[in-house]
Amino acid sequence: MNSRRNFLQKITASAFGIPVLTAMNERPSGILNEVPYEGPMLKVAILGLGSYGNRVAEAMQSCSMAKVTGVISGTPSKIKDWQAKYNIPDKNCYNYENFDNIKNNPDIDAVYIITPNALHKDQAIRVAKAGKHVICEKPMSINAKDGQEMIDACKKANVKLLVGYRMHFEAKTLEILRMRNAGDFGKVLFFQGLCGFRIGDPNQWRLNKALSGGGAMMDIGIYAVNGSRYMIGEDPIWVTAQETKTDPVKFKEGIDETIQFQFGFPGGAVASCLSTYQMSNLDRFFLNGEKGFAEMQPSTGYGPIKARTNKGELTNPHITHQTTQMDEMAAIILQGKKAPVPVDGEEGLKDLKIIDAIFLAVKTGKKVELKL
Amino acid sequence: MNSRRNFLQKITASAFGIPVLTAMNERPSGILNEVPYEGPMLKVAILGLGSYGNRVAEAMQSCSMAKVTGVISGTPSKIKDWQAKYNIPDKNCYNYENFDNIKNNPDIDAVYIITPNALHKDQAIRVAKAGKHVICEKPMSINAKDGQEMIDACKKANVKLLVGYRMHFEAKTLEILRMRNAGDFGKVLFFQGLCGFRIGDPNQWRLNKALSGGGAMMDIGIYAVNGSRYMIGEDPIWVTAQETKTDPVKFKEGIDETIQFQFGFPGGAVASCLSTYQMSNLDRFFLNGEKGFAEMQPSTGYGPIKARTNKGELTNPHITHQTTQMDEMAAIILQGKKAPVPVDGEEGLKDLKIIDAIFLAVKTGKKVELKL
Numbered sequence: 235m236n237s238r239r240n241f242l243q244k245i246t247a248s249a250f251g252i253p254v255l256t257a258m259n260e261r262p263s264g265i266l267n268e269v270p271y272e273g274p275m276l277k278v279a280i281l282g283l284g285s286y287g288n289r290v291a292e293a294m295q296s297c298s299m300a301k302v303t304g305v306i307s308g309t310p311s312k313i314k315d316w317q318a319k320y321n322i323p324d325k326n327c328y329n330y331e332n333f334d335n336i337k338n339n340p341d342i343d344a345v346y347i348i349t350p351n352a353l354h355k356d357q358a359i360r361v362a363k364a365g366k367h368v369i370c371e372k373p374m375s376i377n378a379k380d381g382q383e384m385i386d387a388c389k390k391a392n393v394k395l396l397v398g399y400r401m402h403f404e405a406k407t408l409e410i411l412r413m414r415n416a417g418d419f420g421k422v423l424f425f426q427g428l429c430g431f432r433i434g435d436p437n438q439w440r441l442n443k444a445l446s447g448g449g450a451m452m453d454i455g456i457y458a459v460n461g462s463r464y465m466i467g468e469d470p471i472w473v474t475a476q477e478t479k480t481d482p483v484k485f486k487e488g489i490d491e492t493i494q495f496q497f498g499f500p501g502g503a504v505a506s507c508l509s510t511y512q513m514s515n516l517d518r519f520f521l522n523g524e525k526g527f528a529e530m531q532p533s534t535g536y537g538p539i540k541a542r543t544n545k546g547e548l549t550n551p552h553i554t555h556q557t558t559q560m561d562e563m564a565a566i567i568l569q570g571k572k573a574p575v576p577v578d579g580e581e582g583l584k585d586l587k588i589i590d591a592i593f594l595a596v597k598t599g600k601k602v603e604l605k606l
Numbered sequence: 607m608n609s610r611r612n613f614l615q616k617i618t619a620s621a622f623g624i625p626v627l628t629a630m631n632e633r634p635s636g637i638l639n640e641v642p643y644e645g646p647m648l649k650v651a652i653l654g655l656g657s658y659g660n661r662v663a664e665a666m667q668s669c670s671m672a673k674v675t676g677v678i679s680g681t682p683s684k685i686k687d688w689q690a691k692y693n694i695p696d697k698n699c700y701n702y703e704n705f706d707n708i709k710n711n712p713d714i715d716a717v718y719i720i721t722p723n724a725l726h727k728d729q730a731i732r733v734a735k736a737g738k739h740v741i742c743e744k745p746m747s748i749n750a751k752d753g754q755e756m757i758d759a760c761k762k763a764n765v766k767l768l769v770g771y772r773m774h775f776e777a778k779t780l781e782i783l784r785m786r787n788a789g790d791f792g793k794v795l796f797f798q799g800l801c802g803f804r805i806g807d808p809n810q811w812r813l814n815k816a817l818s819g820g821g822a823m824m825d826i827g828i829y830a831v832n833g834s835r836y837m838i839g840e841d842p843i844w845v846t847a848q849e850t851k852t853d854p855v856k857f858k859e860g861i862d863e864t865i866q867f868q869f870g871f872p873g874g875a876v877a878s879c880l881s882t883y884q885m886s887n888l889d890r891f892f893l894n895g896e897k898g899f900a901e902m903q904p905s906t907g908y909g910p911i912k913a914r915t916n917k918g919e920l921t922n923p924h925i926t927h928q929t930t931q932m933d934e935m936a937a938i939i940l941q942g943k944k945a946p947v948p949v950d951g952e953e954g955l956k957d958l959k960i961i962d963a964i965f966l967a968v969k970t971g972k973k974v975e976l977k978l
Contacts, residue, residue, distance in 0.1 A: 424888070426880075428798070428892075476870070476876070478876050492795075492876060494876055494878050496878075502852035504864060504866055504880075506798075506878045506879075506880060508796065508798075508878060512795060516796070516894060520800075522800075522885055524885070599972055600972075601848070601971050
């Protein structure tokens with residue numbers, strides 16, 4: 235992986251007299267040792283060549299343990315572009331009809347599914363049946379039932395199933411969890427996750443229930459759902475939720491615009507969250523304990539996370555999230571490494587169970603008990 | 607009112623070459639003109655000589671239009687202390703049995719009721735019947751029914767009824783409302799008020815339902831209730847709420863420890879709030895609009911408020927809240943001035959109606975529609 239980006243990174247680092255390997259060792263869970271990694275790379279095909287797929291592939295240019303080796307797409311022109319950009323041979327290119335043939339391709343260890351949510355389940359099951367590991371963008375699927383089927387299929391095929399929770403490897407996030415575990419905040423009592431943005435084009439798949447399975451909740455609210463769990467360090471035991479829709483033309487039946495939701499946790503902590511497609515750049519986490527607090531803003535965006543606690547500003551360096559994620563996922567798949575916060579199918583399924591419960595709470599107006 | 611504090615303020619201002627009157631004109635709604643105020647003072651008796659009563663009296667030492675002229679208390683030793691401190695003659699001192707006699711005392715224009723919540727109603731009605739204006743600490747009473755009786759009694763007696771909403775005169779708060787009205791945040795869509803502290807002594811009246819009428823909600827949660835309304839600029843049309851109790855020994859039946867509550871507003875905005883006696887120093891407001899935001903932290907504490915918006919940090923100077931409040935209330939009573947945000951009985955009643963609805967929502971687990 236002597237990509238231009240890697241090369242530039244090394245030059246830059248050297249220019250400031252910082253040993254490259256030391257800098258790389260600052261990654262949250264330190265994949266690399268003093269010696270550069272020279273073991274096998276995780277060979278990844280990207281399924282779905284949209285803008286996020288492109289972001290992942292770009293980020294993987296800087297990976298040490300994972301590389302893009304194949305593509306699966308329904309759009310021949312996109313395949314051509316990617317082949318040129320990432321040096322992918324014809325034999326590693328597939329479309330939605332023939333990608334079961336990856337089964338016989340030793341250039342592909344895993345497939346990263348980055349397609350509309352409703353397609354994840356069938357695609358994951360096909361990848362599993364082809365004997366390849368599944369990495370699936372969040373939400374893992376559009377409901378818990380589908381999520382369970384994916385888990386079952388991967389278990390049966392004896393392949394790994396990982397969900398694209400990039401924040402589970404983010405340095406400042408992990409530092410806050412370390413501090414929480416060390417008791418720096420005292421008993422944790424409250425979490426607030428405000429996640430939203432103002433969505434544009436009304437014709438995009440994210441606003442089409444058949445493809446997305448829901449609106450803001452599936453897309454951006456899930457960060458607050460998942461964040462509640464890793465920030466508190468427990469799974470919620472109840473949920474209440476309230477939906478508000480100000481633009482029923484843009485946000486049709488089944489596409490949530492704004493949902494407020496609340497959790498209760500076994501230890502007595504509570505969470506108050508907001509998921510919205512109607513407010514710009516809402517990206518705030520706040521964790522409050524008996525003795526201290528942590529706040530993050532932005533908390534889950536792609537750019538550098540900003541975080542401070544009662545002890546001051548966190549200074550962990552920013553590394554492109556998807557680079558770290560893919561290196562760590564490679565270590566999980568190739569070396570059986572344990573993720574700092576789980577990213578497996580069971581983890582994805584928990585969020586889906588909670589989202590199912592949020593939708594039920596909205597519909598019934600009642601508190602929904604959870605057993606995760 | 608040539609108190610030592612006033613004197614020191616003037617000296618300090620002069621030392622920096624700032625004309626005193628200009629500095630004083632920076633008060634949010636500018637009571638003072640270029641010429642020092644020399645009209646009549648509002649003569650105020652304090653009913654209830656506890657720590658907050660003392661804070662108000664202290665702050666009033668710097669008032670230009672209001673002064674402490676009398677006291678009402680059940681504790682003779684407290685009365686003695688106050689007489690000495692504030693130079694109050696014997697004829698202006700009353701106890702809970704005889705204070706109806708203020709009727710005949712020209713040294714008292716108004717009574718500021720600063721007693722446990724459940725006592726407000728009867729005391730306010732007695733003050734009104736004595737023909738004196740009523741200033742009542744928040745919450746105005748323990749439920750909407752009692753609040754309405756207070757309003758009726760004051761109307762009948764033709765006296766003013768004001769509620770101690772000191773934030774309604776606070777400079778940074780008002781600057782944010784000005785910016786909101788000027789469209790600096792665009793359409794306002796979300797408010798979050800997190801209000802709480804860790805309450806100490808389990809034997810205090812605030813944890814005795816018969817005196818307090820409720821727990822954290824009546825005491826500190828009301829700031830988020832009231833703040834939701836003045837920050838959004840509308841009254842909510844529905845409320846949902848969830849209670850969590852981790853310490854049922856300290857927080858007995860009817861004394862809420864932690865309540866999360868949510869509002870919907872006619873314009874489509876929503877609010878997510880927290881009221882708690884279990885978390886230390888939780889004092890945060892966040893207002894989010896289509897184009898901008900305002901955040902305050904601390905947002906309602908006594909010390910200087912800190913506030914920033916998408917346009918930067920607010921720099922309005924801090925003036926002791928209760929000083930401004932009492933000068934402004936004097937202007938309302940003596941000059942018929944309009945408050946920047948209402949502080950009358952109807953305003954207090956709205957919060958009580960909402961708190962009644964929050965308790966009902968907790969009890970029923972259902973959304974409660976509001977018509978304020």
